[in-house]
Amino acid sequence: MHTFIRHNKMLINKDYLDLLKDNGLDTFQALRDFNGGYFLKKNKFRSVARIELGDRVFYLKRHFWPWRERLRSVNPLMRKEDAKNEWDNMLLLNSLGFNTMTPVAFGEKKKFALSYFSLTLTENLYEAEKLEVFFPRHFKPSLDHEKINEKRAYIKKLAVLARDLHNNGLNHQDFYLGHVLIRQEEDKFFIIDVQRMHKNRTISLHDKIKDLAQLAYSAAGLGVFTKTDLLRFFHVYTGSDKLTPDNKKLARSIMLKTRKISKHDAKLQLRKKRSRGN
Template sequence: MTPPPPNASGPTATGTPVGPGPIVTETWDGGRLMVNAASAEWLKQHGLTTFDAFERLEPVEVARHVKQRVTARFEFPAANGPATGGRAFYIKRHGRDPLSEYVKPLLRLTKPVLGARPEWEAMLRFHAVGIPTMTPVAFGETGPPGSRRSFVMTEALEDCERVDHWVNDRRGDLSPTVRKQRRALGEAVVVIARRMHDAGMHHQDLYLCHWLMPPGAPPGEGLKVIDLGRVRSHGALPERWRIKDLAQLFYSADAVPITEQVRCLRAYLGRPLNAEDRELVRKVRRKATAIGRHTKRNAL
């Protein structure tokens, strides 16, 4: 069962404001580099006009290193000195993908998701349809298939709090203030998820750890979805991908009381639940249980 269109008067119609719109890009370095036109002048000022120039950058901090992917933080001082403030970015570098990354998806009859290009293209699609996410700055790719190297550069999201941390820190807190905040946060999350699904996209890693809250903002305002490397697009999103994304959300929201989870599902649908929704609830809960078993079995 594919959820019906949301009610025009429900949360989907009045939820998180739509983002600034499509990203305009420019192609440099003989096609090896694509940049956000809004950052083009800044990149030129810092000599970042070729793939090799990005390769030579030295990070100030390695945030994550998983197999052939390294995510690192880079800081650039302001042209007029530190008193005027600098800029910080993250670059996710992809090395040569191992053969298993090609074979496993083919055995599952799916298309391999390789390198930095899928995340770059996903960020552009998110911005085009108004889904809040990271700001893309540059994407680079070089080499033939099998030995290709690539990267994606994004503006740093400073001092943000992960939504799963916010939720878990308030586990068991049933005070009216926290319940109101948690409800606003949960409804904002699922409204954004619904917008993504209505645009034909699914995340595949939609756990609350991949949602960020800006510092000082009321819960539910200024949310951003991150880590888009596995996002895929479809003309019409198959039901199983909606179920998987929702199950990941609800699995990672186990600290949220069940009554509040039901409110979130109502916000996702944009209307009250009815008898026909029992199958949807059953599938989401069954998938969330399977995710829990897999996580425990593999000590994730």
């Protein structure tokens, strides 16, 4: 478990305090105004920067909400996910025994009790790669018997991860293969990009279907998963080797949601293409 201390109006992982001090990044203002590194994403509401401190790599996420969004955040149903959500979810995952990003620092500024700027700093997951890259790299057809068994073991591991998340009342909401990393030497999966993850006493069927459909959609375009692979995943997830009437209904709902995600994504890609053309 990590130990955090309050320092310069931030929460900082004790193991990283000296490193941040040495680089002049142990204050909220320093991280807020930091212009170094490489921007992976940047718009008027959010930025993600990759920064190097010596031989170590970190990711700095910064969120800024204008007044309209701040006022909307009073209503929980209209609240935007920010750095606080991701920070809390990282700590929650750690407490439940799931592997995720290493939380380094968190800071937040408020006006009239409403957050308007928040940030998180996390360390890179070294020697880990996204499953959307890992599976095609290791399991392109044709596979020998050993590779088939290895692939099945990873599919089982992914199904167990999804089941354990849901059994703990967690739904990721962006549960794509690009948001699960593997460190193969340690045989560990890591869950990333958890700012939209929610915790409830029990997870709704709607949320289960959404998470599983997102996995199915991200797997469909890789060209390495067969119908048998998907069925194996489903059997492990449900804990049943038989397709009961309820499980058949669940499978149909997942397939329907997967098609909806595919259509929605196609529309977004077309819109982006037209926008670039203008």
